[in-house]
Amino acid sequence: MAVRARAPGKIILSGEHAVVHGSTAVAASIDLCTQVSLRFPIDSESDDSLIKLQLKDMALEFSWPVGRLKKMLPELGIPQSSTPTPCSPETLKSIAALVGEHNIPEAKSGLAAGVLAFLYLYTSIQGYKPATAVVTSDLPLGAGLGSSAALCVSLSAALLAFSDSVSLDFSHQGWLTFGESELELVNKWAFEGEKILHGKPSGLDNTVSTFGNIIMFKSGNLTLLKSRMPLRMLITNTKVGRNTKALVAGVSERTFRHPDAMAAVFSAVDSISKELSTIIQSHAPDDLSITEKEKKLEELMEMNQGLLQCMGVTHASIETVLQTTLKYKLTSKLTGAGGGGCVLTLLPALLSGTVVDEVIAELESCGFQCLIAEIGGKGLQICFDASS
Numbered sequence: 001m002a003v004r005a006r007a008p009g010k011i012i013l014s015g016e017h018a019v020v021h022g023s024t025a026v027a028a029s030i031d032l033c034t035q036v037s038l039r040f041p042i043d044s045e046s047d048d049s050l051i052k053l054q055l056k057d058m059a060l061e062f063s064w065p066v067g068r069l070k071k072m073l074p075e076l077g078i079p080q081s082s083t084p085t086p087c088s089p090e091t092l093k094s095i096a097a098l099v100g101e102h103n104i105p106e107a108k109s110g111l112a113a114g115v116l117a118f119l120y121l122y123t124s125i126q127g128y129k130p131a132t133a134v135v136t137s138d139l140p141l142g143a144g145l146g147s148s149a150a151l152c153v154s155l156s157a158a159l160l161a162f163s164d165s166v167s168l169d170f171s172h173q174g175w176l177t178f179g180e181s182e183l184e185l186v187n188k189w190a191f192e193g194e195k196i197l198h199g200k201p202s203g204l205d206n207t208v209s210t211f212g213n214i215i216m217f218k219s220g221n222l223t224l225l226k227s228r229m230p231l232r233m234l235i236t237n238t239k240v241g242r243n244t245k246a247l248v249a250g251v252s253e254r255t256f257r258h259p260d261a262m263a264a265v266f267s268a269v270d271s272i273s274k275e276l277s278t279i280i281q282s283h284a285p286d287d288l289s290i291t292e293k294e295k296k297l298e299e300l301m302e303m304n305q306g307l308l309q310c311m312g313v314t315h316a317s318i319e320t321v322l323q324t325t326l327k328y329k330l331t332s333k334l335t336g337a338g339g340g341g342c343v344l345t346l347l348p349a350l351l352s353g354t355v356v357d358e359v360i361a362e363l364e365s366c367g368f369q370c371l372i373a374e375i376g377g378k379g380l381q382i383c384f385d386a387s388s
């Protein structure tokens with residue numbers, strides 16, 4: 001018996017970083033997913049059976065004998081699948097030692113954090129039960145599209161599918177969605193994984209990956225939004241690598257140095273997100289008012305970008321994208337943690353295909369990569385494979 005779970009990445013329309021400090025954010029799922037397939041062998045339960053992790057896209061494989069995990073992580077022996085628990089600093093140290101025993105190539109050292117999250121979620125939910133997990137993803141890693149959250153959500157779902165905390169119809173054919181309470185449980189576990197990857201996550205990325213749609217999020221609470229205007233976004237990946245944990249920590253340090261100024265910045269972002277959610281949800285009966293709404297949206301995106309600059313998370317590559325799209329009278333803002341990664345550009349409904357082609361060509365001539373994703377689609381889904 002095997003299960004596959006897939007969870008989408010996301011774009012943040014407004015509020016990244018400020019959301020970590022309690023401001024409202026607006027985000028949407030995108031149609032690029034991370035998929036985890038999990039297969040338990042029928043008979044092996046001995047100490048030299050393995051827990052395996054294959055990262056297919058990178059052609060990397062990690063494995064740990066069950067006996068070694070029992071020795072290094074004795075505290076995780078009894079699965080606690082129904083009670084998501086933070087990873088203690090001591091456990092994280094032991095897991096880091098286990099991951100350190102594998103030689104991750106220098107150029108891929110960022111993957112270690114993902115492997116740490118894997119081992120923590122695995123042993124917490126399934127204990128030492130041997131199995132093979134295979135991960136594949138459509139998402140660029142560490143580029144602001146929520147790859148870490150999509151990994152934590154799809155992994156938590158696959159692990160929970162075979163736990164006592166969730167009861168599912170294993171004979172169901174094709175993709176299915178969890179019920180509300182199961183989704184909540186997946187989301188809580190994924191949040192614990194994100195803590196390992198982001199340090200101090202807001203929970204926004206795992207929540208939008210779990211529930212899909214367009215959401216407004218503040219202090220752990222989500223509201224589903226219904227957009228009543230076309231929201232076509234060009235996503236430009238600057239391909240400048242960065243790390244969300246370090247960027248989030250940098251904003252916290254700046255907040256510590258300038259508490260009053262940063263409080264004002266976060267409060268402005270909160271107002272921007274609230275206004276943005278009102279605009280996208282309001283009714284627009286004709287093209288003219290759609291254009292007016294787009295103008296307001298562009299202004300809010302521009303203001304949010306300015307405030308992200310105040311937080312110190314923009315980058316020369318992001319500024320190049322902003323300048324390039326401005327030549328075509330298009331507005332952009334960074335999305336995700338910034339410092340490189342991806343930039344969003346609003347493509348107004350009446351914008352001609354020729355202009356879109358031209359702006360994409362110019363951005364790609366700078367070495368960037370462009371894509372237009374469908375936004376606000378499904379969240380987490382799972383699928384059983386009874387034949388294996």
Ligand SMILES: Nc1ncnc2c1ncn2[C@@H]1O[C@H](COP(=O)(O)OP(=O)(O)OP(=O)(O)O)[C@@H](O)[C@H]1O
Nearest residue numbers: 110111114137142143144145146147148244336337
């Ligand atoms: N498919 C995957 N396989 C293995 N590790 C992954 C995978 N997806 C994400 N990761 C882990 O997550 C890290 C990237 O997470 P990070 O939070 O820095 O960026 P992001 O989630 O892509 O962007 P953002 O947090 O800004 O939305 C990778 O370096 C890796 O450790």
Ligand SMILES: C[C@@](O)(CCO)CC(=O)[O-]
Nearest residue numbers: 016017201202204336337
């Ligand atoms: C930068 C941040 O706000 C979003 C990253 O996609 C971090 C978080 O919310 O955890």
Ligand SMILES: [Mg+2]
Nearest residue numbers: 146148149244
């Ligand atoms: Mg992330």
